[in-house]
Amino acid sequence: MPGFELLGQEEKKEIMDVLDTGVLFRYEFHEQRKGVYKVREFEQKFAETCGTTHAQAVTSGTAALKVALTALGVGPGDEVITQGFTFVATWEAILEVGAVPVFTEVDATLNMDSEDLSKKITARTKCIIPVHMLGAQARIKEIVEIAAQHGIPVLEDTAQATGGRIGGKHLGTFGKCGTFSFDAVKTLTTGEGGMIITGDEELWRAMSEYHDHGHDHKVNPGTRGGEGRRFIGFNYRMMELQGAIGLAQLGKLDFMVASQQKNKTFLKEAASRIPGVAFRELIDEQGDTATHFAFILQDKEHCRRVNECLRKEGVGAINFSENTWHYYPRWEHLLEGKTITRSGFPFVEPSTGKRRIVYDPQALPRSSALLERTLVYPVSIKMSQEKLQQFGQALNKAQYA
Numbered sequence: 277m278p279g280f281e282l283l284g285q286e287e288k289k290e291i292m293d294v295l296d297t298g299v300l301f302r303y304e305f306h307e308q309r310k311g312v313y314k315v316r317e318f319e320q321k322f323a324e325t326c327g328t329t330h331a332q333a334v335t336s337g338t339a340a341l342k343v344a345l346t347a348l349g350v351g352p353g354d355e356v357i358t359q360g361f362t363f364v365a366t367w368e369a370i371l372e373v374g375a376v377p378v379f380t381e382v383d384a385t386l387n388m389d390s391e392d393l394s395k396k397i398t399a400r401t402k403c404i405i406p407v408h409m410l411g412a413q414a415r416i417k418e419i420v421e422i423a424a425q426h427g428i429p430v431l432e433d434t435a436q437a438t439g440g441r442i443g444g445k446h447l448g449t450f451g452k453c454g455t456f457s458f459d460a461v462k463t464l465t466t467g468e469g470g471m472i473i474t475g476d477e478e479l480w481r482a483m484s485e486y487h488d489h490g491h492d493h494k495v496n497p498g499t500r501g502g503e504g505r506r507f508i509g510f511n512y513r514m515m516e517l518q519g520a521i522g523l524a525q526l527g528k529l530d531f532m533v534a535s536q537q538k539n540k541t542f543l544k545e546a547a548s549r550i551p552g553v554a555f556r557e558l559i560d561e562q563g564d565t566a567t568h569f570a571f572i573l574q575d576k577e578h579c580r581r582v583n584e585c586l587r588k589e590g591v592g593a594i595n596f597s598e599n600t601w602h603y604y605p606r607w608e609h610l611l612e613g614k615t616i617t618r619s620g621f622p623f624v625e626p627s628t629g630k631r632r633i634v635y636d637p638q639a640l641p642r643s644s645a646l647l648e649r650t651l652v653y654p655v656s657i658k659m660s661q662e663k664l665q666q667f668g669q670a671l672n673k674a675q676y677a
């Protein structure tokens with residue numbers, strides 16, 4: 277999964293380019309920086325790699341979601357639909373712009389169930405955020421089609437699937453925009469960082485301005501201090517050192533994905549001997565970034581026995597139905613409306629003191645039924661022969677569990 281496995285000489289060289297100029301800021305200092313604009317170059321190369329025209333770097337994948345939602349004009353009074361199996365950041369960003377998150381079931385892709393999506397669209401729905409979870413594709417073409425029928429923009433949360441594709445077309449380019457995370461455990465890492473891609477120049481311009489206090493970035497005799505602004509903004513700027521690391525990591529992306537695919541194939545073959553085992557549905561196996569290997573057992577009890585066996589062999593798998601950061605029924609702080617604000621906002625309407633957002637923990641029974649019998653292994657870029665053998669032996673034994 278993580279690009280940190282490959283941090284090396286290339287990253288060092290890029291970082292030294294920045295330190296040699298002494299300019300850590302992505303804007304200004306034109307004389308001093310001697311042509312070194314790492315964040316700008318990273319944006320350009322990232323957009324090019326994904327086959328799109330515009331990219332906006334930001335401080336994190338969470339910030340990317342917030343900046344994208346803001347640029348799309350989403351705010352209080354709006355609903356945004358996402359899936360009940362994702363990292364908390366997806367709905368944190370929705371709440372952060374003042375909108376209400378609405379959750380769909382996930383299907384055999386472990387991503388947004390498009391039938392359930394259709395049922396959850398209302399007149400208030402102003403954005404749909406499918407997530408390409410665990411490295412692999414949501415049914416993005418279907419989702420974009422459904423959204424288009426209602427005139428709703430699609431934002432692809434591609435935080436976990438940098439480098440993923442369908443039929444050669446990069447994830448993040450199917451919807452109106454796509455967001456990425458480069459945090460410490462993601463495929464391409466800059467330690468902290470994120471990116472938004474879009475083919476819409478106006479949308480990109482709004483993101484660029486909002487993420488930098490509203491600065492319009494137009495050439496101006498008064499330099500930065502004299503720049504104009506169209507609206508209020510915030511600061512989500514990426515710094516040059518992150519851009520530098522991102523450039524080096526981008527050069528390794530194809531290798532990362534290819535290595536993960538190879539290791540995943542080994543695990544899949546080993547697991548296929550387990551009676552009744554099924555695998556997560558992949559829209560396009562070649563375009564899977566293979567950060568995770570998900571296998572589905574006959575029922576909850578079988579799943580428990582298999583994982584017990586794997587644990588005994590020292591290679592226990594993740595059951596996401598027990599995970600408190602990625603699965604709807606386990607988000608007790610969301611379900612119980614826990615917030616640090618005195619008024620209770622966003623869960624409570626400050627003017628009336630009444631609860632305005634209420635969630636039912638049982639609302640996604642099909643997702644629960646599926647995730648309760650699904651086991652997941654994170655896949656690394658580097659996996660030694662010994663490690664692979666350990667997995668192979670454990671999965672072999674698991675066929676008798």
Ligand SMILES: *Cc1c(COP(=O)(O)O)cnc(C)c1O
Nearest residue numbers: 336337338363365435436457459
């Ligand atoms: C990691 C992640 C994010 C947030 O990214 P950060 O860079 O950690 O803020 C958002 N969505 C998903 C699905 C993620 O996995």
